[in-house]
Amino acid sequence: MAVATTTKTGARPSWSGRRPSVPAWAGTVPFFAYVGVFLLLPTGIVVVDSLKNPNGSWAVSNVTELGNPLVRGYFIGSLKLCLLSSVSGAVLGAILAYAVASGNPDGVVRRLYISASGVLAQFGGVTLAFAFLVTIGPVGLLFHASWYYEFPWGIGLIYTYFQIPLMVLVFLPAIDGLKVQWREASENLGSSAWQYWRYVGGPLLAPAFLGATLLLFANALSAFATIQAWENQIAYIVPQQISTALSSEVGLSNVNVADLLALGMVILVAIVMTGYALLQRRAARWLR
Amino acid sequence: MEGLSRHYGPVVALDRLDLTLQPGELIALLGPSGCGKTTTLRLLAGLEDADSGHISVGGKDITHLSAAKRDMGMVFQAYSLFPHMTVRQNVAFGLRLRRVSAARRDKRAIEMLDLVGLATQADRYPHQISGGQQQRVALARALAIEPQVLLLDEPLSALDAKVRAQLRDQIRRIQLEVGITTLFVTHDQEEALAIADRVGVMREGHLEQLAPPTEVYSRPATPFVAEFVGLSNRLTGEVRDGEVTVRGRTLPLVERDVPDGQVVALVRPEAVTLASHTTSESGPLVGTVIAVSFLGATSRVTVDLGDTTILAQLTTSDASALPAGSRVALTIRPDPVLVSASSEPAAAADEEA
Amino acid sequence: MAALASVGETPVPVTAGRPSGMQARRRRRLNAFRYVVFTVFGLFFIVPLLAMARFSLEGAKLGTWSLSAWRQIASYQNTGIPPLLSAIEITLELAVITCVVTLVLLVPTMIWIRLRVQWLARTVEFLCLLPLTIPAIVLVVGLGPIYNRIQHYSLSALMLFWVYVILALPYAYRALAAGLSAIDVTTLAEAARSLGASWFSVIVRVIAPNMWQAILNAVLLTAALVLGEFTIAYLLLYTNLQEELYAISRNTPNAGVVFSTSLAALLFAFALLLILSYAGRRRRGRG
Numbered sequence: 001m002a003v004a005t006t007t008k009t010g011a012r013p014s015w016s017g018r019r020p021s022v023p024a025w026a027g028t029v030p031f032f033a034y035v036g037v038f039l040l041l042p043t044g045i046v047v048v049d050s051l052k053n054p055n056g057s058w059a060v061s062n063v064t065e066l067g068n069p070l071v072r073g074y075f076i077g078s079l080k081l082c083l084l085s086s087v088s089g090a091v092l093g094a095i096l097a098y099a100v101a102s103g104n105p106d107g108v109v110r111r112l113y114i115s116a117s118g119v120l121a122q123f124g125g126v127t128l129a130f131a132f133l134v135t136i137g138p139v140g141l142l143f144h145a146s147w148y149y150e151f152p153w154g155i156g157l158i159y160t161y162f163q164i165p166l167m168v169l170v171f172l173p174a175i176d177g178l179k180v181q182w183r184e185a186s187e188n189l190g191s192s193a194w195q196y197w198r199y200v201g202g203p204l205l206a207p208a209f210l211g212a213t214l215l216l217f218a219n220a221l222s223a224f225a226t227i228q229a230w231e232n233q234i235a236y237i238v239p240q241q242i243s244t245a246l247s248s249e250v251g252l253s254n255v256n257v258a259d260l261l262a263l264g265m266v267i268l269v270a271i272v273m274t275g276y277a278l279l280q281r282r283a284a285r286w287l288r
Numbered sequence: 289m290e291g292l293s294r295h296y297g298p299v300v301a302l303d304r305l306d307l308t309l310q311p312g313e314l315i316a317l318l319g320p321s322g323c324g325k326t327t328t329l330r331l332l333a334g335l336e337d338a339d340s341g342h343i344s345v346g347g348k349d350i351t352h353l354s355a356a357k358r359d360m361g362m363v364f365q366a367y368s369l370f371p372h373m374t375v376r377q378n379v380a381f382g383l384r385l386r387r388v389s390a391a392r393r394d395k396r397a398i399e400m401l402d403l404v405g406l407a408t409q410a411d412r413y414p415h416q417i418s419g420g421q422q423q424r425v426a427l428a429r430a431l432a433i434e435p436q437v438l439l440l441d442e443p444l445s446a447l448d449a450k451v452r453a454q455l456r457d458q459i460r461r462i463q464l465e466v467g468i469t470t471l472f473v474t475h476d477q478e479e480a481l482a483i484a485d486r487v488g489v490m491r492e493g494h495l496e497q498l499a500p501p502t503e504v505y506s507r508p509a510t511p512f513v514a515e516f517v518g519l520s521n522r523l524t525g526e527v528r529d530g531e532v533t534v535r536g537r538t539l540p541l542v543e544r545d546v547p548d549g550q551v552v553a554l555v556r557p558e559a560v561t562l563a564s565h566t567t568s569e570s571g572p573l574v575g576t577v578i579a580v581s582f583l584g585a586t587s588r589v590t591v592d593l594g595d596t597t598i599l600a601q602l603t604t605s606d607a608s609a610l611p612a613g614s615r616v617a618l619t620i621r622p623d624p625v626l627v628s629a630s631s632e633p634a635a636a637a638d639e640e641a
Numbered sequence: 642m643a644a645l646a647s648v649g650e651t652p653v654p655v656t657a658g659r660p661s662g663m664q665a666r667r668r669r670r671l672n673a674f675r676y677v678v679f680t681v682f683g684l685f686f687i688v689p690l691l692a693m694a695r696f697s698l699e700g701a702k703l704g705t706w707s708l709s710a711w712r713q714i715a716s717y718q719n720t721g722i723p724p725l726l727s728a729i730e731i732t733l734e735l736a737v738i739t740c741v742v743t744l745v746l747l748v749p750t751m752i753w754i755r756l757r758v759q760w761l762a763r764t765v766e767f768l769c770l771l772p773l774t775i776p777a778i779v780l781v782v783g784l785g786p787i788y789n790r791i792q793h794y795s796l797s798a799l800m801l802f803w804v805y806v807i808l809a810l811p812y813a814y815r816a817l818a819a820g821l822s823a824i825d826v827t828t829l830a831e832a833a834r835s836l837g838a839s840w841f842s843v844i845v846r847v848i849a850p851n852m853w854q855a856i857l858n859a860v861l862l863t864a865a866l867v868l869g870e871f872t873i874a875y876l877l878l879y880t881n882l883q884e885e886l887y888a889i890s891r892n893t894p895n896a897g898v899v900f901s902t903s904l905a906a907l908l909f910a911f912a913l914l915l916i917l918s919y920a921g922r923r924r925r926g927r928g
Contacts, residue, residue: 109679131903134696141696142692161689185369189381222778
């Protein structure tokens with residue numbers, strides 16, 4: 001009883017007759033081609049061009065331009081803002097996540113806050129900056145914060161607005177992973193609430209917390225739209241400098257400035273994300 | 289524990305329960321899920337609050353004492369070891385909370401691990417040891433703090449059958465060695481009967497019977513107990529003058545003063561014996577074998593009597609002479625039986641595997 | 642240390658009403674904490690939105706109310722910038738195209754990998770999560786030359802979809818992966834194949850319908866992403882919704898229509914995600 005089959009992407013099916021041997025991985029070619037052109041190629045272009053002069057000749061020494069004090073200033077600016085928003089976002093987000101986690105698993109409040117977090121984490125950019133402008137800006141409805149245009153405080157607060165929901169989304173599963181038996185066993189053995197958190201709950205959540213903080217850091221590092229809408233006359237952070245470099249001919253020196261800065265960013269984010277991945281693995285083992 | 293009541297909204301989990309544990313004894317609470325046995329344990333541990341009633345230990349009322357201050361050791365069903373600590377650190381945790389010095393802590397931890405036979409695994413992490421070993425560590429951890437009472441919440445339910453049997457005996461041995469008052473909750477009647485000094489059968493928040501295992505088994509106090517613990521055949525019979533007649537045989541009763549009339553008698557399979565029946569006469573105790581279940585040393589034989597089926601338990605060698613289809617004659621040993629007036633099965637809930 | 646855990650003489654009734662034990666007390670403290678937290682954070686998140694709403698309802702004179710900002714969504718245009726409505730249209734079209742392309746690209750690939758080429762799973766996962774590490778701002782630097790070529794063929798802003806799909810990959814991948822892992826892909830596929838289905842049918846008619854919640858999730862996340870995207874459109878000099886709003890605000894500061902549009906988009910996305918969470922419930926498990 002022969003089963004007639006048509007093979008769309010030319011695999012070597014085990015239960016059909018002789019077929020021309022197109023390997024199974026051929027089915028993934030469209031994906032790899034697409035990602036290759038629109039993700040890997042641009043990244044490659046960035047890396048390669050950053051090591052070249054504008055006239056096209058190789059200049060690997062360009063990398064040392066990253067040490068240029070002006071460039072350093074932008075990176076420090078970025079780091080300041082990212083540190084501020086990621087730490088505050090992490091701590092506040094953890095508190096909120098705990099409040100959500102300790103409630104009814106199917107309740108309305110939980111659902112509401114998770115959906116809200118899903119939306120607000122994406123709600124960065126221009127609209128967020130506008131929202132804060134009319135809340136605490138010069139014509140703010142709530143009050144006028146004199147520090148609104150100060151770097152990194154004003155923009156840091158705005159960043160926190162989307163960092164907290166992201167923290168909730170990322171950290172909530174970890175809190176959920178704290179098994180109730182651990183709390184009960186700890187109590188049974190004589191611990192107070194404080195002792196439980198200090199010896200059991202805290203250490204168990206630590207990797208997940210640190211990992212989440214790193215993720216927030218990387219998230220802040222990459223943000224551009226928000227700060228651009230907040231204040232586009234002065235460039236404080238690397239993405240803004242990249243934007244300036246792209247839209248003007250005058251660079252810092254002979255170097256493909258935008259590419260170099262982009263390269264610097266990639267390296268930084270890669271380091272942070274690696275840290276995140278490692279911490280995630282540890283957290284997953286305990287809190288699965 | 290006296291007069292303990294606990295309800296969750298409209299659901300009554302415990303209804304005025306009274307229970308006393310003697311020093312050093314192991315009481316097993318047995319019952320189907322939802323009967324309140326775990327609630328009882330958790331109330332004793334302080335992990336839940338009673339709506340009314342009192343709990344006292346050694347004469348001291350602890351009803352309003354927090355869980356952390358009660359001097360009890362608890363072993364949970366699963367997942368209770370702290371994954372970020374080694375076995376040794378887990379066992380020593382309770383002592384650490386009591387500010388025992390590191391040296392003494394360590395010594396005591398190793399002592400406890402020796403007791404459960406896991407001293408060699410002291411520096412492993414929980415995810416590196418098997419489920420049975422994890423529960424032994426949990427036991428060591430609970431005993432390390434020298435509690436007054438040991439509480440075990442279905443500690444074997446999450447384990448493989450083979451491990452379960454071994455561990456059960458080991459727990460009993462340790463309990464006797466240490467001499468600690470213990471409350472053991474389970475839904476597995478074999479477990480309960482095997483290790484307990486007394487068994488408490490619970491149902492819907494009530495304690496139906498609290499007695500040594502042999503008594504619970506052979507002199508069940510209620511039909512529910514009779515059907516939950518061990519198997520029973522339900523046979524119609526007639527009571528007259530303190531005895532019941534079942535299918536032509538007269539059997540004594542567990543309770544003398546049952547009014548005359550129609551009843552359902554609960555007869556244990558071991559009380560039914562079979563013999564090959566070669567003559568062609570039929571009768572109330574003659575039937576055909578339908579099925580034989582091989583259980584190792586014994587076998588359970590299902591016999592069709594025409595109007596009902598009956599289970600008999602024989603040694604396997606005896607059962608092998610009576611394969612399916614053979615005609616057999618039954619005798620019922622005159623053990624005292626329990627009768628119930630209702631025709632509904634009392635233990636309606638399915639037993640968990 | 643044996644202990645007698647015991648019964649007393651007569652049961653002493655305890656007052657009915659509020660449970661008074663330790664656990665109940667702890668629960669009450671916890672609830673108080675939770676209410677405080679939810680209120681404080683709720684305010685923090687709502688107030689800017691309310692401010693936006695207030696601004697969007699501002700009339701010609703301060704303190705008056707007017708729906709003009711909302712009506713302007715359909716009609717706003719000014720010198721030097723394209724009409725708002727066309728930007729909205731383009732963005733919505735982009736969202737649709739991006740969602741479709743993302744699904745067409747990812748769903749068959751992921752299923753195929755699950756079924757036939759498992760050794761590629763790690764690689765694909767890595768590539769899909771890579772856009773999280775390569776921020777849009779970096780990507781756009783390298784995209785310059787590529788989009789130069791694309792603009793030979795089409796100047797439409799819809800061409801942004803090529804890179805939007807990449808941006809959506811991490812979110813769509815995670816949503817789809819969660820859906821895939823919840824069903825037994827291999828068994829379903831084998832059953833379908835043994836009944837004579839082609840691979841195409843297996844993917845489209847058997848597996849995909851069984852992960853509709855994950856697909857819906859991926860679609861909504863992608864749509865939210867497209868609606869909120871600014872960086873790449875801005876730097877590649879295209880006009881989409883966010884870029885348009887930015888341009889309007891530079892052009893006419895405090896234009897009410899900026900706020901009304903933002904709020905509309907936000908509420909839209911929130912409603913969708915809320916619906917999604919109800920549609921896909923009962924999937925979380927505890928411990």
